[in-house]
Amino acid sequence: MAQNLDYLKETPSQTAGPYVHIGLAPGAAGFDIYRSELGWDIAGPNAAGERIRVEGVVIDGTGNPVKDVLIEAWQANASGVYAHPESECDVEDGFRGWGRVITDFETGEWGFDTVKPGPVKARRKLGTGPLHEPANAGGDWLGRADEAHEDMAPHINLWIVARGINIGLNTRVYFDDEAEANAKDPVLNLIEWQNRRPTLIAKRSERDGKVVYRFDIRLQGENETVFFDI
Amino acid sequence: MSQAEFYQRDRERHPPALTPDYKTSVARSPRNALISLQQSVSEITGPVFGHNDIDPIDNDLIHNYAKAGESAIGERIIVHGRVLDENGRPVAGTLVEAWQANAGGRYRHKKDTYLAPIDPNFGGCGRTITDENGYYFFRTVKPGAYPWRNWVNNWRPAHIHMSIFGTSFSQRLITQCYFEGDPLIAKCPIVKTIPTQDGIDSLVAALDLNATIPLDSIAYKFDIVLRGRRSTLFENRLEGN
Numbered sequence: 211m212a213q214n215l216d217y218l219k220e221t222p223s224q225t226a227g228p229y230v231h232i233g234l235a236p237g238a239a240g241f242d243i244y245r246s247e248l249g250w251d252i253a254g255p256n257a258a259g260e261r262i263r264v265e266g267v268v269i270d271g272t273g274n275p276v277k278d279v280l281i282e283a284w285q286a287n288a289s290g291v292y293a294h295p296e297s298e299c300d301v302e303d304g305f306r307g308w309g310r311v312i313t314d315f316e317t318g319e320w321g322f323d324t325v326k327p328g329p330v331k332a333r334r335k336l337g338t339g340p341l342h343e344p345a346n347a348g349g350d351w352l353g354r355a356d357e358a359h360e361d362m363a364p365h366i367n368l369w370i371v372a373r374g375i376n377i378g379l380n381t382r383v384y385f386d387d388e389a390e391a392n393a394k395d396p397v398l399n400l401i402e403w404q405n406r407r408p409t410l411i412a413k414r415s416e417r418d419g420k421v422v423y424r425f426d427i428r429l430q431g432e433n434e435t436v437f438f439d440i
Numbered sequence: 441m442s443q444a445e446f447y448q449r450d451r452e453r454h455p456p457a458l459t460p461d462y463k464t465s466v467a468r469s470p471r472n473a474l475i476s477l478q479q480s481v482s483e484i485t486g487p488v489f490g491h492n493d494i495d496p497i498d499n500d501l502i503h504n505y506a507k508a509g510e511s512a513i514g515e516r517i518i519v520h521g522r523v524l525d526e527n528g529r530p531v532a533g534t535l536v537e538a539w540q541a542n543a544g545g546r547y548r549h550k551k552d553t554y555l556a557p558i559d560p561n562f563g564g565c566g567r568t569i570t571d572e573n574g575y576y577f578f579r580t581v582k583p584g585a586y587p588w589r590n591w592v593n594n595w596r597p598a599h600i601h602m603s604i605f606g607t608s609f610s611q612r613l614i615t616q617c618y619f620e621g622d623p624l625i626a627k628c629p630i631v632k633t634i635p636t637q638d639g640i641d642s643l644v645a646a647l648d649l650n651a652t653i654p655l656d657s658i659a660y661k662f663d664i665v666l667r668g669r670r671s672t673l674f675e676n677r678l679e680g681n
Contacts, residue, residue: 439476
């Protein structure tokens with residue numbers, strides 16, 4: 211026997227269930243209760259950068275849309291800065307960088323409006339010692355990369371919950387018009403199977419003068435989206 | 441920026457994606473392994489909420505949807521506790537959201553058609569922000585059990601859904617709070633997605649007679665633990681403490 215480390219253990223996850231909207235988006239459940247619901251405006255009116263829409267559908271292993279899913283988005287602004295007290299500079303007034311989106315209950319289609327995020331600077335290397343030289347992108351055959359300390363291509367982080375999803379799924383949206391940055395992105399390069407990387411890249415088009423990125427999420431089966439343990 | 445990351449999530453503490461006795465998980469569970477990431481700035485940061493985002497009444501589910509002078513029907517309860525991290529430190533100023541069925545087991549949702557009646561004075565959701573000690577509370581009615589079609593005769597134990605943010609997107613968590621003494625807990629296929637009895641027990645709120653409001657409301661205590669953060673030597677000083 212050894213000493214007890216005295217850490218607490220994380221509370222286990224449970225599914226958000228089919229009625230997640232009551233708690234997190236009551237208007238969609240069919241009633242009006244709060245002064246304001248959270249998460250409907252990601253960028254705010256003052257954010258610099260290109261205004262975009264990201265939309266898609268979540269598809270289950272049978273090929274059908276998941277109509278009761280809820281997605282949260284977390285992103286940096288166009289300068290690559292997160293709205294967080296530890297960030298080294300401020301973001302635009304009203305830019306929260308976080309949003310919540312639900313589907314159309316009949317079709318499963320979802321979408322949110324925001325600004326396109328900028329590239330995100332690497333985390334400083336922890337510990338003392340000389341300036342760190344990053345390992346090769348993607349690392350060796352034991353996955354010994356150092357992706358946390360390299361600059362990242364523009365991306366939006368997503369967290370997906372629904373009935374039947376026991377613990378929220380994390381993934382990232384990258385952009386197909388950022389091919390050069392994507393090719394150097396340490397997280398995309400960490401995905402050993404190159405044919406799975408495109409599951410994280412949204413396709414740009416224009417509709418009625420608006421920039422729209424399509425990002426379908428496949429929970430299972432052919433072209434299953436890459437999900438991360440963060 | 442403090443650059444310390446959060447402790448790796450203990451995936452053996454959480455339900456796996458595929459749990460065939462909870463049937464809906466079968467077609468909604470990824471089959472490929474998750475790709476494990478070192479945390480970048482994208483994972484270490486997360487949204488921040490303040491008291492201007494919510495109203496004081498939001499954590500009182502007995503009254504926050506009731507007509508003036510009326511209140512929700514059911515057993516009046518307090519659900520209270522602390523949000524802590526794995527280091528045992530309070531997580532202050534974090535948003536906690538809750539939602540639940542009414543005392544009859546009916547949700548106020550356009551896609552719930554269970555025959556138990558809607559309570560006109562009960563919405564079924566609340567939210568609050570933890571204080572400097574990580575403390576939160578909700579006042580509500582005890583939710584009812586209700587049937588659902590998994591196997592034909594499955595009944596959900598009384599439960600309140602809880603959504604918690606912490607300070608980092610990597611701490612984001614949704615869970616469910618059950619109530620001490622409920623015989624349906626041990627029979628529930630959703631509860632049993634959790635691999636350990638210790639993990640299940642950690643989701644069961646304890647009857648807390650010390651926190652009751654005498655002659656008004658009974659109380660249950662439900663503490664929530666989020667991922668802890670490393671303390672790491674950086675430029676010769678400790679970060680994350």
